[in-house]
Amino acid sequence: FEYDAPSMKTPVPGPKSQELKKQLGEIQNVGAINFFCNYEESRGNYLVDADGNRMLDLYTQISSVPIGYNHPALMKAVTNPNNLSAFVNRPALGILPPENFPEKLIETLLSVAPSGMTRLQTMACGSCSNENAFKSMFIWYRVSVLACSYVCLFKQAPGCPDLSILSFMGGFHGRTLGCLATTHSKVIHKLDIPSLDWPIAPFPRLQYPLEEFARENSQEEARCLEEVEDLIVKWRQKGKPVAGVVVEPIQAEGGDNHASSDFFIKLRNIARKHGCAFHADEVQTGGGATGKFWAHEHWGTDDPADIVSFSKKMLSGGYYHTDELQPDKGYRIFNTWMGDPSKNLFLSEVLNIIRRENLLEEVTRSGKALLQGLYELQTQYPHLLSRARGQGTFCAIDARDDVTRDNLLLKTRDKGVLLGGCGERSIRFRPALVFKEHHAHQFLNIFNDVLAEY
Amino acid sequence: FEYDAPSMKTPVPGPKSQELKKQLGEIQNVGAINFFCNYEESRGNYLVDADGNRMLDLYTQISSVPIGYNHPALMKAVTNPNNLSAFVNRPALGILPPENFPEKLIETLLSVAPSGMTRLQTMACGSCSNENAFKSMFIWYRVSVLACSYVCLFKQAPGCPDLSILSFMGGFHGRTLGCLATTHSKVIHKLDIPSLDWPIAPFPRLQYPLEEFARENSQEEARCLEEVEDLIVKWRQKGKPVAGVVVEPIQAEGGDNHASSDFFIKLRNIARKHGCAFHADEVQTGGGATGKFWAHEHWGTDDPADIVSFSKKMLSGGYYHTDELQPDKGYRIFNTWMGDPSKNLFLSEVLNIIRRENLLEEVTRSGKALLQGLYELQTQYPHLLSRARGQGTFCAIDARDDVTRDNLLLKTRDKGVLLGGCGERSIRFRPALVFKEHHAHQFLNIFNDVLAEY
Numbered sequence: 062f063e064y065d066a067p068s069m070k071t072p073v074p075g076p077k078s079q080e081l082k083k084q085l086g087e088i089q090n091v092g093a094i095n096f097f098c099n100y101e102e103s104r105g106n107y108l109v110d111a112d113g114n115r116m117l118d119l120y121t122q123i124s125s126v127p128i129g130y131n132h133p134a135l136m137k138a139v140t141n142p143n144n145l146s147a148f149v150n151r152p153a154l155g156i157l158p159p160e161n162f163p164e165k166l167i168e169t170l171l172s173v174a175p176s177g178m179t180r181l182q183t184m185a186c187g188s189c190s191n192e193n194a195f196k197s198m199f200i201w202y203r204v205s206v207l208a209c210s211y212v213c214l215f216k217q218a219p220g221c222p223d224l225s226i227l228s229f230m231g232g233f234h235g236r237t238l239g240c241l242a243t244t245h246s247k248v249i250h251k252l253d254i255p256s257l258d259w260p261i262a263p264f265p266r267l268q269y270p271l272e273e274f275a276r277e278n279s280q281e282e283a284r285c286l287e288e289v290e291d292l293i294v295k296w297r298q299k300g301k302p303v304a305g306v307v308v309e310p311i312q313a314e315g316g317d318n319h320a321s322s323d324f325f326i327k328l329r330n331i332a333r334k335h336g337c338a339f340h341a342d343e344v345q346t347g348g349g350a351t352g353k354f355w356a357h358e359h360w361g362t363d364d365p366a367d368i369v370s371f372s373k374k375m376l377s378g379g380y381y382h383t384d385e386l387q388p389d390k391g392y393r394i395f396n397t398w399m400g401d402p403s404k405n406l407f408l409s410e411v412l413n414i415i416r417r418e419n420l421l422e423e424v425t426r427s428g429k430a431l432l433q434g435l436y437e438l439q440t441q442y443p444h445l446l447s448r449a450r451g452q453g454t455f456c457a458i459d460a461r462d463d464v465t466r467d468n469l470l471l472k473t474r475d476k477g478v479l480l481g482g483c484g485e486r487s488i489r490f491r492p493a494l495v496f497k498e499h500h501a502h503q504f505l506n507i508f509n510d511v512l513a514e515y
Numbered sequence: 516f517e518y519d520a521p522s523m524k525t526p527v528p529g530p531k532s533q534e535l536k537k538q539l540g541e542i543q544n545v546g547a548i549n550f551f552c553n554y555e556e557s558r559g560n561y562l563v564d565a566d567g568n569r570m571l572d573l574y575t576q577i578s579s580v581p582i583g584y585n586h587p588a589l590m591k592a593v594t595n596p597n598n599l600s601a602f603v604n605r606p607a608l609g610i611l612p613p614e615n616f617p618e619k620l621i622e623t624l625l626s627v628a629p630s631g632m633t634r635l636q637t638m639a640c641g642s643c644s645n646e647n648a649f650k651s652m653f654i655w656y657r658v659s660v661l662a663c664s665y666v667c668l669f670k671q672a673p674g675c676p677d678l679s680i681l682s683f684m685g686g687f688h689g690r691t692l693g694c695l696a697t698t699h700s701k702v703i704h705k706l707d708i709p710s711l712d713w714p715i716a717p718f719p720r721l722q723y724p725l726e727e728f729a730r731e732n733s734q735e736e737a738r739c740l741e742e743v744e745d746l747i748v749k750w751r752q753k754g755k756p757v758a759g760v761v762v763e764p765i766q767a768e769g770g771d772n773h774a775s776s777d778f779f780i781k782l783r784n785i786a787r788k789h790g791c792a793f794h795a796d797e798v799q800t801g802g803g804a805t806g807k808f809w810a811h812e813h814w815g816t817d818d819p820a821d822i823v824s825f826s827k828k829m830l831s832g833g834y835y836h837t838d839e840l841q842p843d844k845g846y847r848i849f850n851t852w853m854g855d856p857s858k859n860l861f862l863s864e865v866l867n868i869i870r871r872e873n874l875l876e877e878v879t880r881s882g883k884a885l886l887q888g889l890y891e892l893q894t895q896y897p898h899l900l901s902r903a904r905g906q907g908t909f910c911a912i913d914a915r916d917d918v919t920r921d922n923l924l925l926k927t928r929d930k931g932v933l934l935g936g937c938g939e940r941s942i943r944f945r946p947a948l949v950f951k952e953h954h955a956h957q958f959l960n961i962f963n964d965v966l967a968e969y
């Protein structure tokens with residue numbers, strides 16, 4: 062089914078992509094366009110572009126393709142006549158769900174619910190998942206007194222209290238205004254957009270490999286935790302109490318910054334001690350790429366969080382939460398569509414494949430090969446690479462500087478491997494769950510060539 | 516193809532819906548659930564529920580079904596092998612669009628672009644459409660100085676300036692935090708959620724029928740426009756200048772409040788005079804239900820707005836804008852998916868059907884029958900109904916009070932017609948574009964029975 066190697070016909074973007082970019086430029090800003098794709102011809106781990114170049118894809122549409130391109134199981138789901146109605150009739154799920162909705166949720170999303178979480182709200186993307194997770198935390202935080210709340214229409218207490226969400230420097234939780242107030246990964250995301258006065262804590266800046274710097278790292282984590290506690294107290298005193306703390310198990314857009322299980326467990330306890338909800342944003346880390354279905358499973362606790370949000374590889378957005386965070390009334394967490402059951406059909410197939418093909422084990426195995434290879438390369442090219450790190454295939458390595466990083470990405474792409482950047486000078490690896498050991502070696506060989514020539 | 520009348524077997528919700536509601540209640544709050552649907556069996560204007568009740572649907576999933584349930588053209592689009600890849604491979608449109616993307620946009624969304632708008636940004640729902648439309652206005656408003664902007668990560672001027680969006684009392688623009696700061700239709704939407712200090716102007720409270728109260732209404736509109744101008748000046752003095760004014764051509768969730776073309780044209784001019792962008796939110800009004808493709812076409816100007824946002828009946832979200840509002844750089848308006856090409860496939864079919872079957876003329880015709888019938892009913896039952904109003908089939912009528920309204924909705928539903936409420940005591944009519952004159956009469960007869968028995 063799959064191709065067995067990259068095949069390059071032109072530099073990327075090729076002439077056809079360039080022509081299409083000019084066309085699209087008449088319609089919208091195309092500053093972020095890499096190239097145009099031929100999705101029909103793409104297969105598994107290989108993305109084919111408009112010029113017929115076939116690349117091994119370690120970026121997968123910003124980490125959002127779970128089991129590769131054109132997976133036969135997904136094609137079958139579209140052509141299955143029983144599914145036709147789910148594609149054609151998008152319901153307003155919050156008021157008029159299809160009769161199989163509870164059953165489908167149980168079969169799909171609830172079958173992979175994080176520990177301690179029995180409640181599930183579907184949404185359509187990472188942003189509305191996080192926006193509504195924040196709203197759930199605000200609602201939970203306040204004992205709501207509907208009767209005296211008309212003033213909230215005019216934005217005064219007590220209807221619209223000055224509550225806040227604590228987030229971390231380097232964190233990314235989306236780009237709608239509420240999410241953006243907790244996003245601090247790149248300047249360009251926030252420039253010119255008004256924000257909210259919410260507290261931002263430092264995220265530990267660890268040294269890698271983690272095992273070698275255990276003492277330094279644990280000091281750094283302690284410093285950050287102390288700062289978190291200070292900020293919670295300070296914002297309460299300011300009259301803008303912290304209703305929730307939001308954090309990614311691995312800061313992804315911000316440069317693949319890791320922290321220890323100990324850090325997250327202590328953070329969760331600090332949140333609890335101060336009466337704040339704890340929200341693990343698994344939009345990028347969730348769905349298997351770390352070798353566990355949820356990255357927070359690596360923390361080894363059965364009470365990881367109050368809310369876990371997801372999207373991307375899960376195909377549908379949404380969030381799980383504990384019983385306590387259930388809003389008291391209907392229409393408080395609400396919008397027209399509340400997700401999309403047709404995406405759930407695909408998720409159902411994805412979960413089947415993950416189980417049937419033991420993809421989490423495969424990820425662990427190919428991730429080990431990938432990280433091992435990265436360690437070797439940074440030993441071999443210490444002037445170019447450092448700080449290799451990762452969990453499963455969710456790996457990253459730093460280049461000397463941003464210019465080198467960007468050059469390496471382009472040169473590797475021209476040799477047939479699509480990678481992504483993140484943070485200031487990191488390269489991130491986000492292959493699909495069907496990425497095998499031999500794909501890791503294929504990439505490592507090509508990358509080695511690029512580095513040798515650099 | 517379609518059924519020819521409602522057919523009721525049980526009161527609604529019937530036993531099966533009640534059972535399913537209990538099941539779903541174990542997973543999430545079900546306070547807003549009306550009943551469960553059998554979408555497979557639904558056809559055209561008729562929605563079938565889990566208990567086999569078949570209702571004439573004048574609410575259409577909160578106004579989001581353009582050409583009825585299970586339209587053959589949409590079914591064909593799913594089973595067309597050429598479309599398979601678009602369903603199975605969801606791209607990150609902002610970086611790796613499919614090669615047919617520019618062509619498909621031209622064929623679909625751009626073929627119905629509002630006057631003066633050559634630029635188009637796709638999004639996935641009404642909320643991200645409005646959130647990003649706001650961001651575009653903020654970016655446009657500021658001459659961006661990237662170099663000196665690092666401070667915006669810490670939320671201080673000049674990176675994150677205190678800019679604002681002016682909205683209207685009774686307006687609804689979504690429920691994510693940015694949108695919610697401009698939404699003022701119901702208390703429950705905003706309760707407990709922190710907001711932004713943005714100006715809110717009064718929306719004209721007109722008397723109906725509009726022709727009979729021309730003088731009073733124009734005074735009321737003048738009062739509101741004056742207030743708008745005052746607020747723009749006041750917020751500028753406060754150091755939170757208004758970057759944009761957002762308004763619905765007909766306030767939908769807030770109770771179907773209309774204003775004259777004169778009002779909107781003057782409002783647009785006030786915005787321009789003060790250097791604010793003008794954003795027409797057509798998420799609910801767009802797509803044909805008013806008898807024109809966009810409600811703002813009724814204003815009769817070829818320069819209606821700087822930004823027009825859409826979603827719902829358009830199946831994909833997004834917004835059109837003028838050249839000037841184009842962001843200067845990539846990644847400023849960005850998220851993972853930036854819409855969903857598979858929804859565009861459906862839109863393409865919808866636009867074909869609208870053209871081939873002259874649905875806008877049909878809507879005008881059936882809307883006339885509907886409104887005429889509502890006028891007659893309010894004359895016949897003046898103690899129950901008043902203020903009938905509408906454009907095309909986008910109609911509403913007020914009940915005596917909220918309890919009466921809610922009772923009328925339930926009684927009408929038990930007789931086989933699904934309606935929605937809006938505002939404090941309004942009933943809104945939001946049929947699909949395939950709603951014909953005979954459907955209007957079918958509804959009017961049933962509604963008349965309900966009113967006679969009341």
Ligand code: FES
Binds near residue numbers: 190691
């Ligand atoms: S905000 Fe998530 S789909 Fe629009």
